[in-house]
Amino acid sequence: MPTTYDVAIIGAGAVGTAIARELSRYRLEVVLLEAKADVGMGTTKANTAIWHTGFDAKPGTLEARLLRRSYALLEEFVPQAGIPTERLGGLLVAWTEEQRQTLPSLLERAHANGVIDVRIISAEEVYRFEPRLNQGAFGGLFVPGESLICPFTLPIAYATEALLNGVTLKLNFPVGDVRQEEDRHVLSGPRGQQVAARYLVNAAGLYSDEIDHMLGHHDFTVTPRRGELIVYDKFARRLINHIILPVPTPITKGVLISPTVYGNVLLGPTAEDLDDKTNTATSEHGLQTLLEKGRAILPDLLNEEVTATYAGLRAATEHKDYQIRLHAAQRYVCVGGIRSTGVSASLGIAEYVAELLAEAGLPLQAKTAFQTFRMPNIGEAGPRPYRQPERVAQNSDYGRIVCHCEKVTLGEILDAIHSPVPARTLDALRRRTRATQGRCQGFNCRAAVVDILARETGQDPRFLLALDGNDPPEPLTLTPPTHSSQEDQA
Amino acid sequence: MTTIQETDVLIVGAGPAGLSSAIALRRQGVAHVTVVDREPEPGGMPRLCHHTGFGIWDFHRLYNGPAYARRYVQQARDAGVHLRAQTTIIGWEDDLTLTYTSPAGLGALRGRAVLLATGVRERPRSARLVPGYRPRGIFTTGSLQRFVDERHLPVGRRAVIVGAEGVSLSAFLTLHKAGVQVAAFLTDLPRHQMYFPYAPAKWLFVDALHRTPIRTQVRISRILGRKRVEGVEITHLSTGQREVIACDTVVFTGDWIPEHEVARQGDLVMDPGTRGPQVDVAFRTSRPGVFAAGNLLRGAETAATSALEGRQAARQVLAFLHGQPWPAHRLPVLVEPPLLWVLPNSLAPADLHTPAKVTFRVTQFVENATVEVRQGKRLLLTQPFRHLLPNETLHLSGAWLTRVEPHGEPVVLKLSG
Ligand SMILES: Cc1cc2nc3c(=O)[nH]c(=O)nc-3n(C[C@H](O)[C@H](O)[C@H](O)COP(=O)(O)OP(=O)(O)OC[C@H]3O[C@@H](n4cnc5c(N)ncnc54)[C@H](O)[C@@H]3O)c2cc1C
Numbered sequence A: 001m002p003t004t005y006d007v008a009i010i011g012a013g014a015v016g017t018a019i020a021r022e023l024s025r026y027r028l029e030v031v032l033l034e035a036k037a038d039v040g041m042g043t044t045k046a047n048t049a050i051w052h053t054g055f056d057a058k059p060g061t062l063e064a065r066l067l068r069r070s071y072a073l074l075e076e077f078v079p080q081a082g083i084p085t086e087r088l089g090g091l092l093v094a095w096t097e098e099q100r101q102t103l104p105s106l107l108e109r110a111h112a113n114g115v116i117d118v119r120i121i122s123a124e125e126v127y128r129f130e131p132r133l134n135q136g137a138f139g140g141l142f143v144p145g146e147s148l149i150c151p152f153t154l155p156i157a158y159a160t161e162a163l164l165n166g167v168t169l170k171l172n173f174p175v176g177d178v179r180q181e182e183d184r185h186v187l188s189g190p191r192g193q194q195v196a197a198r199y200l201v202n203a204a205g206l207y208s209d210e211i212d213h214m215l216g217h218h219d220f221t222v223t224p225r226r227g228e229l230i231v232y233d234k235f236a237r238r239l240i241n242h243i244i245l246p247v248p249t250p251i252t253k254g255v256l257i258s259p260t261v262y263g264n265v266l267l268g269p270t271a272e273d274l275d276d277k278t279n280t281a282t283s284e285h286g287l288q289t290l291l292e293k294g295r296a297i298l299p300d301l302l303n304e305e306v307t308a309t310y311a312g313l314r315a316a317t318e319h320k321d322y323q324i325r326l327h328a329a330q331r332y333v334c335v336g337g338i339r340s341t342g343v344s345a346s347l348g349i350a351e352y353v354a355e356l357l358a359e360a361g362l363p364l365q366a367k368t369a370f371q372t373f374r375m376p377n378i379g380e381a382g383p384r385p386y387r388q389p390e391r392v393a394q395n396s397d398y399g400r401i402v403c404h405c406e407k408v409t410l411g412e413i414l415d416a417i418h419s420p421v422p423a424r425t426l427d428a429l430r431r432r433t434r435a436t437q438g439r440c441q442g443f444n445c446r447a448a449v450v451d452i453l454a455r456e457t458g459q460d461p462r463f464l465l466a467l468d469g470n471d472p473p474e475p476l477t478l479t480p481p482t483h484s485s486q487e488d489q490a
Numbered sequence B: 001m002t003t004i005q006e007t008d009v010l011i012v013g014a015g016p017a018g019l020s021s022a023i024a025l026r027r028q029g030v031a032h033v034t035v036v037d038r039e040p041e042p043g044g045m046p047r048l049c050h051h052t053g054f055g056i057w058d059f060h061r062l063y064n065g066p067a068y069a070r071r072y073v074q075q076a077r078d079a080g081v082h083l084r085a086q087t088t089i090i091g092w093e094d095d096l097t098l099t100y101t102s103p104a105g106l107g108a109l110r111g112r113a114v115l116l117a118t119g120v121r122e123r124p125r126s127a128r129l130v131p132g133y134r135p136r137g138i139f140t141t142g143s144l145q146r147f148v149d150e151r152h153l154p155v156g157r158r159a160v161i162v163g164a165e166g167v168s169l170s171a172f173l174t175l176h177k178a179g180v181q182v183a184a185f186l187t188d189l190p191r192h193q194m195y196f197p198y199a200p201a202k203w204l205f206v207d208a209l210h211r212t213p214i215r216t217q218v219r220i221s222r223i224l225g226r227k228r229v230e231g232v233e234i235t236h237l238s239t240g241q242r243e244v245i246a247c248d249t250v251v252f253t254g255d256w257i258p259e260h261e262v263a264r265q266g267d268l269v270m271d272p273g274t275r276g277p278q279v280d281v282a283f284r285t286s287r288p289g290v291f292a293a294g295n296l297l298r299g300a301e302t303a304a305t306s307a308l309e310g311r312q313a314a315r316q317v318l319a320f321l322h323g324q325p326w327p328a329h330r331l332p333v334l335v336e337p338p339l340l341w342v343l344p345n346s347l348a349p350a351d352l353h354t355p356a357k358v359t360f361r362v363t364q365f366v367e368n369a370t371v372e373v374r375q376g377k378r379l380l381l382t383q384p385f386r387h388l389l390p391n392e393t394l395h396l397s398g399a400w401l402t403r404v405e406p407h408g409e410p411v412v413l414k415l416s417g
């Protein structure tokens, strides 16, 4: 067996990639293992994309604490890494007298969570904030810190910085088994490949319970809770100014209407417990439910065109809080049950997991240098290449629009294909650039995008189109560029 | 910002509508006509339709799509039209100035008049809210044609075509050429709507088309397969019964939505029926100096219809350049279901002196119907129809226009009884 890593992390969602990045600050050999062909392909790519303040979390829980901590950490990280965000504020609307009466307790809860800029507003104010809202609001709670975030860029940014600072990333590498040896974990991947590490972090999302079982624990069971969403056309963006939240129930945060950083409007999610951890299909019932709710909240929304529909699975458990546990003797940290706030809490979780690993004896010696990376902007609030004369002047490919709906240029597509964590699949390219994600869903550009990707990566289009030869895909190892802080790690 | 480039008429979209309009304007002596298009080549949608059937009405001979597009582009060049490909309009700087991005840089173009001719697209699967997974293998006719004829990419082995109208036949021919078997056409209506071209096509491609079932009164209720399409679930509208058809490819055809981004960015008043900009008899939109023509107005017609419309719009643009005043007030023309849209969908007082061509569409087959036109309580027209056919443009007598009260209530078209 080759090298024994100091730490292996299973799962490259928002949580796993954030942990990898955090550990890359230290003199450690770290490997990040992901079953899918790209990072951020699990629940991280299919959610409501809100950067939560944690105002409504249960005070005293780990979730409440890590959300708060993460908010502060993200405020620093987001501008440095160029993650698209928009601080619009959340407007929680009470639609019944009963709901209005719960507002003071929600305010109290927000204050208990340290979110102190929250305030209760009158029905008139609600309509001043959101003139197109349906009639019948009784009042609301305004949460200025609730923001939009790009859940596509975030894990790629974490993974890129992790890679640049020495982490090895293995894609198409589903861990099928974990065996304990004397002082290390031996993880079995596809095609007989194995990876060994002294410390293990389980950030496998929906599968975190199954990995936990492999280590002999039965602390929780993940029940996939499906959330379906409808994405409305960019022309719907004019209809609202804030994230419009319902009054939460113990089961779910409820159906909200929120702009996205790409300038669309989201309606969703539903909440439905399933038993299939791979069932990310939308359903007739789910979509119909959303249309009804949408009509009740913002009637004009339904006159706009639908751009996309999708579903994500929350890793719900029988417990209310995150399931983050250190098993010090095993040198193992389980990071499970990150149900509906994991994108927002990712940096807080990462910092906490590093502390737990240190507690179990992992020496955390900071490197002298940390390499940062700035992601290409795919949000509407920041500058996009097609609007930047200086970039087009430098390279005419930034003026060559391939995806008309999202105004994605050839330059951006080539950048994504040749980036440190490269786009090698259509889905990966879509999340990095938004190409084919717009209102025509590829009517105009899909053929061009397939063609460019196939050509640039030397892959057969039949493979990209899943026409043949896809299972099981070849594992792909991305290693840190040689010029990175090698001597620092020695 | 960059300097503004001036032109007499700025046309957005180099398809049949935009090009024919530009050619007519030049021939009528307009000095400087500029047509921009975001595609690498001018010519519009016909560039991508590699089958025959183009040109009978406007050139009096039969072309395939690319040859037809080339002919328009050549005529435009010969007429001295300034063509700028790969130039995408991204917004409005003021009333008649549009900003663009191109490989040569960003810029702004100002016309004394502007004509929008940005065409249409088909509603994709998502916009039709078809549930299921999001596997590879889901197309619209537009994306399919680009896969096959523009990029020579593989498509699949066995397809289901959603829709059974003119463009569905286009999809069929493209699939046939690509060697993809077609399992079925699906339509929620009781009969197909391929009308005239179906018979000759069936004759020409007799084997394949003969053997392809047209499933009527069904809707696609789910897409199966995770990585790649494995089938579609259909629901019979009358019985609610569900059935699965195995396939690795689904093509969503028709269900048009105008490519109205530039129009909406300019805050033009939109028509709820066509979903394109509201226009009057003279192709004038709600924004002074801005005209619209072609499929942008109402979804796909034949290329010739759009081209002829472009020529008509040119006459109106010319009149405007010569000082014809812009109407200060316009009356909307609305429809009630099962009518889908009507054109023109607004009327300016000056339009009411002469009868004009009025067209409309319906969403269902209706036998022995009477269409009536009302303005408030006043009945302006009743016109009987033996058959009203969906996905076909129908013509209404325009004589009633002269009876419209210019400052009265909106005009409404509906079926009697
Ligand atoms: C509908 C919905 C709405 C939501 N809205 C929000 C929101 O607005 N804001 C917010 O902050 N959060 C939101 N969330 C929650 C958030 O999306 C999740 O908490 C977060 O994405 C969890 O990240 P993760 O890394 O734990 O899981 P995942 O993203 O699922 O990552 C786990 C990874 O582990 C990999 N993996 C699993 N098993 C193995 C194995 N054996 N070997 C190798 N790899 C493996 C998977 O392939 C996957 O990539 C929402 C969730 C849903 C479903």
Ligand SMILES: Cc1cc2nc3c(=O)[nH]c(=O)nc-3n(C[C@H](O)[C@H](O)[C@H](O)COP(=O)(O)OP(=O)(O)OC[C@H]3O[C@@H](n4cnc5c(N)ncnc54)[C@H](O)[C@@H]3O)c2cc1C
Binding pocket: B012, B013, B014, B015, B016, B017, B018, B019, B036, B037, B038, B039, B043, B044, B045, B046, B049, B052, B053, B054, B087, B088, B089, B090, B117, B118, B119, B120, B121, B141, B142, B145, B167, B170, B259, B261, B262, B293, B294, B295, B296, B300, B301, B302, B303, B304, B306, B307
């Ligand atoms: C799939 C399909 C199959 C068809 N098959 C047939 C057939 O068999 N026979 C037939 O007669 N007709 C057919 N048609 C219809 C025919 O193509 C159209 O009627 C005709 O092209 C309409 O012309 P147009 O000028 O209105 O629009 P288009 O030809 O669509 O041209 C619009 C142009 O505007 C450009 N544009 C849009 N937005 C911008 C922007 N922001 N900036 C710059 N440029 C922009 C586009 O790139 C495009 O080139 C078909 C149409 C489709 C979609």
